[in-house]
Amino acid sequence: MRPVFRFAAVAAAAALCLAPVSATAWGRLGHLIVGELALTTLPEEVPAFLRSKQAVVDMGELAREPDRSKGSGRIHDHNRDSAHFVDLDDDGKILGGPMLTDMQPTRAEYETALRAAGTDSWKAGYLQYAMIDGYQQMVRDFAYWRVDVAAGKRAKGAKKAWYKRDRVCREALLLANLGNLAHYVGDGAQPLHVTSHYNGWGDYPNPEGFSTERVHQSVDAAPALSGVTREAVLAQMPAVRTCDCTINKRVVDYLLASNALVTPLYRMIKEGAFTPGDPRGATFSTGRMAVGAAELRDLIVMAWRESGTVKVGWPQVSVADIESGKVADPWDNIVGTD
Helix, strand or coil, X not given: CCCCCCCCHHHHHHHHXXXXXXXXXXXXXXXXXXXXXXXXXXXXXXXXXXXXXXXXXXXXXXXXXXXXCCCCCHHHHHHHHHHHCECEXXXXXXXXXXXXXXXXXXXXXXXXXXXXCXXXXXXXXXXXXXXXXXXXXXXXXXXHHHHXXXXXXXXXXXXXXXXXXXXXXXXXXXXXXXXXXXHHHHHHHCHHHCCCCECECCCCCCCCCCCCXXXXXXXXXXXXXXXXXXXXXXXHCCCCCCCCCCHHHHHHHHHHHHHCCHHHHHHHHHCCCCCCCCHHHHHHHHHHHHHHHHHHHHHHHHHHHHHCCCEECCCXXXXXXXXXXXXXXXXXXXXXXX
16 A cells, blocks of 8 residues: 555545545545536537436546445455556656556456566556456446447347346446546646656655655645636636557556656646645646546547457357348347357
């Protein structure tokens, strides 16, 4: 367990102690805003259930879930806590191990590379894998949703009823799974989640004399203490930007862009920008939340589009073939024959 509760209880406690009104810092506010605005700004091509007012409200709360589930037990927490961060050194290596840009195909191979450098993923974090895992699950959820809708239109009787029930369940499951992804995307927008200088500069070369004190919670607390609003974050969100690239590259580029702000962030900390009432803390936080919300929205769009190109069920069947009617009745593939 790292010596800081990432986007969680410590920041919330600090905000409550310092703020004149009740506030819960970036731990609640940041993740809530990222989740809500990502869905609020989805284009119409994405299914309507995910753009509904209720889905937006639900996502604001579900995006907090990986923090809210902390304290469930030693095994639960020990397995999941390191999903919230990845510790990049100044040379781009992960705690002296592999480069983030040379991403290993699996977590097992990542673990092997880290252990060769004398560390492991519990210390170094695996945020990049948590994000990709969440994205791939979203593609799968969307794919089955497409099948439920397409096959359900042609089915009759008990089969039609089953597809309808499965679609409703899939929508609820997709929202819950998306909440996890929303959280990790939000974590990745905060530069202190993608650096070995995550809570003070630490025992590293420090030519600019950056703080070695615990600074993480002051950055986390800035949104609540300085009055960050949804409207301000929304105004800074860029237009939808998808890419003709792998999800691995998309995630790595996103985390590297956040990591590039570590030194500028420490300069701001040195100048007192994250003390209560300083508007620079709000400006920084607003910009990072806008980036996080936009990235989550864009990943949803990418996942929706990809979901129409994959195969599902067993034996596997093409989603596109089911939607086009080429496979008129995929019941045995989707539900099974046993």
